[in-house]
Amino acid sequence: MLKMHNIRKSYRTDTIETHALRDFSLQVNEGEFVSVTGPSGSGKTTFLNIAGLLETPTGGQYLLDGEDVSSLNDRDRSRLRNEKIGFIFQGFNLIPDLNLFDNIDVPLRYRGFNAKERKKRIEKVLEQVGLSARAKHLPAQLSGGQQQRVAIARALAGEPRFLLADEPTGNLDSLMARQVMELLEFINEWGTTIVMVTHDPDLARRAHRNIQIVDGQVSDLQHGTIGAAREIA
């Protein structure tokens, strides 16, 4: 599903060059649920940005679903993000001026679906996250957990094959966090590949596999089932 080989990413100012990722190689198979952990500044977000085609690597090769996406132009990267990748952000990143229905509608409009198709998909995902009755509410009228569920619904509406979650429970209390995590596990069971960046070791242990990034490199790869991962941890 995702294959990175010797990915490098550096940021340069007039005086300093910072290497965020160095010879970063990783493979995520279809249907996997992979957690990514690491200390602050280790390169987790840079990895997520490159994996989600939000940034381009300085070097190396990145294959997404078999397609080399390292050197795609901006338009093609936008199209791939829209069609193949779903994003869940730590801060939910819902558009505050739009109600839930319109928030979920945003990526579907960019996809070019007609109004009927969009409505069908939005109603379906809102039902899946248990917020059908709140479709006309604004994000500010929801709790943090509900907002994250809307964000998940927005990510799912386009039926992506690959879901990238950036600290999806970072802003939630433990009860809400557990609900969101269960929802992600449920989504993964449907066959969606998930890569989740988290600080929370308990959440990381629930993934099929945990990857630790330190100083821009994969420092530890743990393969196995959820149970095995828990055992190793």
Add this chain to the structure above:
Amino acid sequence: MFELKPMLSALWRNKISALLIAVQLALTLAIVSNATVIVQDRLEKMARPTGIAVSDIISVTFMPVPVNYDMAGAVAADLELLRNMPGVVDATVTNQIPLSGSGSASTYFTEPNQEIGGENANYYQTDEHFIDTLGLNLVAGRNFTRADFDVIGPNDTYEPRVAIITQKFADVMFPGEDAVGKYFYSGGDGEPREIIGVVERHLGAWPSWSKAGQVAFYPLLVTGNHKRYLIRTEPGQRDTVYKQIEEKLAERDPQRVIHLDTLSKRMAQSYISDNVMVKVLSAVMTLLTFIVALGIIGLTIFWINQRNKQIGVRRALGATRANISRYFLVENTLIAGAGLAIGMAAAQVINHFMVNQFSQPVLSIPTLLVCALILLGVSVTAALVPAIRAANISPAMATRSV
């Protein structure tokens, strides 16, 4: 495609800033469209054909020093001198300078002793050389002859027997008829004046007068304390002749005060208020449009700065750069469209008031639409640079925590 419904919904939740820009645009359109119609009217007025070879004509006004001055003799001798100068086409005597803002007018009737229902016309006392001197186009009848010409004293009672009038005056006096051979009368008298000729056009003394172009010419010299000549030169010779005239006239008779002007200058002086009005209104229109453009640029930049994160999220969700630019341009167009729609109504109300209270010209729908389109273009152009800047916001903004 254009996200109109969510865009309108988002605008509704940020309506104060949007409303301010819409109101600014509405007021600008109301003012600019009404100013445009005034500018158009003034420009059209200044561009009207005068019927006169303005750029080749020099005017001379002289006042003799002696009390018992032989004005008739002086005029005859001066005109003889002027007509024989190199570069001069012709010269004529006149009681007033055309287009100068100074002149004489009277009310004329088609029936003797008629006192109501007359038509006003500017009139000139001149001679048989006035058509060639002014470069007028005689479209019917004949020119004056020397036999038609009379000389009278300033206190003499005299009614001209013949007249040449402009086509415009002919049309109002005798609509749909051939004026040549017809008679008209000055207010309250029964002395007929026969129309012997019609000239195509002569704007008269006052270009701003509502009856400008209604002119009558009489073959007459009224001797008095001063006289005026008009001298037409060969094309390109005006300035050369101008320098020689005063010297030649003074040489022939030094006992008088002579003042020269070009007709171009006199005409420009007549239009000075129109010119000032055009310049002031144009400056106001430009300034208002500039201010509204700045407002739009400022508001769009403000909104984009406010929505940096949101733009990043949209990009992360699949928006292309073009989608982002288009979003802000369409949003701006919606605000501008609403403002201009209000502005069009306001412009009509203001124009109605201006027409009734100040006799200003009527604002036509095409003029209003053109003004609205220009402002819409300014608005879209003003939003373009910020919109392109917004499109360059990285999708990685979505994952930044600040």
